[in-house]
Amino acid sequence: MKVFLSADMEGTCGIVSWPETERSTPMDYTPAQKQMTREVAAACRGALAAGAEEVLVKDAHDSARNLDPAGLPRGIKMNRSWSGDPLSMMSGLDKDSYGAVFFTGYHAWAGCPGNPLSHTMNGRNDHVTLNGTLCSEFLINSYTAGYYGVPVALVTGDQALCDFAKTLIPAITTVPVNVGRGGSVTSLHPDEAVERIEAAAKEAVAKADQCIVPMPEHFHMEIDFFKHHVAYSKSFYPGAVLKDDKFVCFDSDDWFEMLRFCHFVLSDA
Ligand SMILES: [Zn+2]
Numbered sequence: 630m631k632v633f634l635s636a637d638m639e640g641t642c643g644i645v646s647w648p649e650t651e652r653s654t655p656m657d658y659t660p661a662q663k664q665m666t667r668e669v670a671a672a673c674r675g676a677l678a679a680g681a682e683e684v685l686v687k688d689a690h691d692s693a694r695n696l697d698p699a700g701l702p703r704g705i706k707m708n709r710s711w712s713g714d715p716l717s718m719m720s721g722l723d724k725d726s727y728g729a730v731f732f733t734g735y736h737a738w739a740g741c742p743g744n745p746l747s748h749t750m751n752g753r754n755d756h757v758t759l760n761g762t763l764c765s766e767f768l769i770n771s772y773t774a775g776y777y778g779v780p781v782a783l784v785t786g787d788q789a790l791c792d793f794a795k796t797l798i799p800a801i802t803t804v805p806v807n808v809g810r811g812g813s814v815t816s817l818h819p820d821e822a823v824e825r826i827e828a829a830a831k832e833a834v835a836k837a838d839q840c841i842v843p844m845p846e847h848f849h850m851e852i853d854f855f856k857h858h859v860a861y862s863k864s865f866y867p868g869a870v871l872k873d874d875k876f877v878c879f880d881s882d883d884w885f886e887m888l889r890f891c892h893f894v895l896s897d898a
Pocket residue numbers: 637638639689690691
């Protein structure tokens with residue numbers, strides 16, 4: 630089987646502040662970028678050791694030019710920067726090519742105290758709900774995997790997100806590397822995070838068949854924008870509804886239509 634790996638950064642071991650995730654602040658960013666690459670490399674090594682033929686690594690944070698490809702093992706392919714399609718952090722996934730999805734460096738959702746950097750897609754919303762549940766990027770991207778029938782077998786990141794992942798997909802393998810408290814995180818030793826992720830990736834490949842994402846029959850999303858004028862503007866997306874001046878709502882039975890809505894209303898800068 631091939632594995633599709635979507636790599637974010639805010640759930641990388643030890644990361645606690647925005648400058649550590651931004652290329653414009655290299656003193657903070659460089660060590661964090663190095664650890665992100667080490668964790669993705671560990672997940673790739675584990676998958677390949679467990680028999681995966683190939684891992685497609687989608688760099689999925691900010692510029693999508695964070696990982697050092699030379700730090701990853703042979704046997705992978707890399708997707709860098711953004712294609713511009715609605716799959717976004719899952720760009721490149723399809724229904725036939727992959728036997729498992731891995732998420733590394735993932736983080737808690739907007740409104741969750743489990744990570745000082747909690748957010749959901751752009752920074753213009755207070756929170757997002759999907760079918761009444763506070764919505765993370767993990768949830769959106771898991772439904773994209775589910776839409777194509779690909780199991781979600783591994784997530785690494787903060788403890789709050791790993792706990793949520795188990796409620797959605799009980800058989801998923803998780804590696805919590807950070808525990809958030811207020812503006813702080815308590816993390817594993819970076820080498821220990823790497824070791825745990827490699828072992829977990831092996832286990833995840835073996836258990837992938839048990840990790841099918843349960844797909845709801847209908848999707849209802851509400852985005853609570855910080856600014857009423859942004860909500861007003863976004864409410865002109867076809868089919869969207871403005872509620873209480875700052876919530877933009879959208880309904881569909883088709884997950885791809887929800888992704889298209891997210892692409893134009895939730896993902897942009
Ligand atoms: Zn990110």
